[in-house]
Amino acid sequence: MLSNVWQTVTLNCFALSQWREVSVLHRLLSFARTWRQGSVLLQWGEAIALGIVAILFALAPYVPTSLIGVLLIACSAFWLLLTLTDNAGEGLTPIHLVVITYWGVMVLATALSPVRGAAIAGLIKLTLNVLLFLLMARVLRRPRLRTTLITVYLLTSLIVSVFGLRQWFFGADALATWVDPTSNLAGTTRVYSFLGNPNLLAGYLIPAVMLSGAAIFAWPRWTPKLLAVLALLVNMACLVLTFSRGGWLGFVAAGFTLLVLLVQFWSLRFNTFWQRWAIPVLLGGSAAFLFFSIAALDPLRDRFMSIFAGRSDSSNNFRINVWMAVIDMIKARPILGIGPGNDAFNQVYPLFQRPRYTALSAYSIFLEIAVEAGLIGLACFIWLLTVTFGQGWRRLQQLRETQSTQAYWLMAAIATMIGMLVHGLVDTIWFRPQVSTLWWLMLAIVASYYQSHQQSFERHQAALDQA
Numbered sequence: 001m002l003s004n005v006w007q008t009v010t011l012n013c014f015a016l017s018q019w020r021e022v023s024v025l026h027r028l029l030s031f032a033r034t035w036r037q038g039s040v041l042l043q044w045g046e047a048i049a050l051g052i053v054a055i056l057f058a059l060a061p062y063v064p065t066s067l068i069g070v071l072l073i074a075c076s077a078f079w080l081l082l083t084l085t086d087n088a089g090e091g092l093t094p095i096h097l098v099v100i101t102y103w104g105v106m107v108l109a110t111a112l113s114p115v116r117g118a119a120i121a122g123l124i125k126l127t128l129n130v131l132l133f134l135l136m137a138r139v140l141r142r143p144r145l146r147t148t149l150i151t152v153y154l155l156t157s158l159i160v161s162v163f164g165l166r167q168w169f170f171g172a173d174a175l176a177t178w179v180d181p182t183s184n185l186a187g188t189t190r191v192y193s194f195l196g197n198p199n200l201l202a203g204y205l206i207p208a209v210m211l212s213g214a215a216i217f218a219w220p221r222w223t224p225k226l227l228a229v230l231a232l233l234v235n236m237a238c239l240v241l242t243f244s245r246g247g248w249l250g251f252v253a254a255g256f257t258l259l260v261l262l263v264q265f266w267s268l269r270f271n272t273f274w275q276r277w278a279i280p281v282l283l284g285g286s287a288a289f290l291f292f293s294i295a296a297l298d299p300l301r302d303r304f305m306s307i308f309a310g311r312s313d314s315s316n317n318f319r320i321n322v323w324m325a326v327i328d329m330i331k332a333r334p335i336l337g338i339g340p341g342n343d344a345f346n347q348v349y350p351l352f353q354r355p356r357y358t359a360l361s362a363y364s365i366f367l368e369i370a371v372e373a374g375l376i377g378l379a380c381f382i383w384l385l386t387v388t389f390g391q392g393w394r395r396l397q398q399l400r401e402t403q404s405t406q407a408y409w410l411m412a413a414i415a416t417m418i419g420m421l422v423h424g425l426v427d428t429i430w431f432r433p434q435v436s437t438l439w440w441l442m443l444a445i446v447a448s449y450y451q452s453h454q455q456s457f458e459r460h461q462a463a464l465d466q467a
Helices: 002-009 018-022 024-028 030-037 042-059 065-084 094-111 116-139 143-170 198-218 222-240 245-269 272-296 298-308 314-332 342-351 365-402 407-424 433-448 453-466
Strands: none
Touching: 042 065, 042 116, 042 143, 042 433, 065 116, 065 433, 094 116, 094 365, 094 433, 116 143, 116 342, 116 433, 143 198, 143 222, 143 407, 143 433, 198 222, 198 245, 198 407, 198 433, 222 245, 245 272, 245 365, 245 407, 314 342, 314 365, 342 365, 365 407, 365 433, 407 433
């Protein structure tokens, strides 16, 4: 019974291929598919799409958000061109269906928003991110293109981290009050590299750490592997030196998840002893490493302990007051919220804020979604996470049977999503395209691994024939 419910919730039994057979749009667009067959340019469509997306991720840390918006529009337009000329339902996954449903809820929330003009601006930004996801999920189905895009991001993040380490050694001006001035860390440098904010930099580097860790095993030959080790160490060091407590929590959650997935993936090679004790040893070793790291380094210990300081820490006190006001906002419009985007939030929040506690966001992803789209939107977002993790785990177990090296990117994407969600519990950095595009990249990586039941059956039959 529970298994059937889980299969239904995660859409494992949904027959997406049947859509083409009953689609009127599929028949109406037959002329576009005929035109594409004769187009020299569109024969390289996915490679061109990869180039546009790669430029987006290569420039994101350095350029204004307006230019990132232009690149997102280019990605959206190219996705539309490819999709109108493609086979109906090509590459469609259960994750796509829930993403579209989530977007639909946001459209409804925008239509009913008390600040509709501001909500439309937020909806446009969300739409561009969703279209970017659709393009990436399509392109990344090819393992070579998937590896190429991840490599572009990792090389970019390495430059970002090196510049962040330079700030640590040579100093950097704080662009805002990022540390409680009464704490022992009042004079500590918090690196922010090209992103201008240490919390934003931490959110940007969580995927970099996980993917560089996966690259050690996924990249062939020793030279790329050594580069992956270097990227892992530099990215981890820079992330720690942001002194972002939310980033640290996300890093620990993502790192632990990746280690567990790696052990589970490799367990087929273990003897009986390690199959039983690998996870307990991993738990104990991770806990001991964290304990001694925090105990040995004074700045790390002081910053970590401030997480539990409650209202006595100014940053904690600020967030608590914002959260209380946000909860009042949710109570005022619990069904579909106020509409998407920080512009809508900034117009409504002053009506509920506590005196002297102005805020640009809810400082929590889950509260932000509940404010924007109400409990319906929050439920849809949780459904999206359930389907994504369910599909990711199912595909990972299939790759585990063959010990495919492509599984490492999937493990890193799943771990990154968990880390970004944990970071998102206490911070809202997804409004910044440098980080929001990475979230949709992780979602696209998981979606790109999807195999229909027909594909799984054909793969199983091919394996039997080879045997």
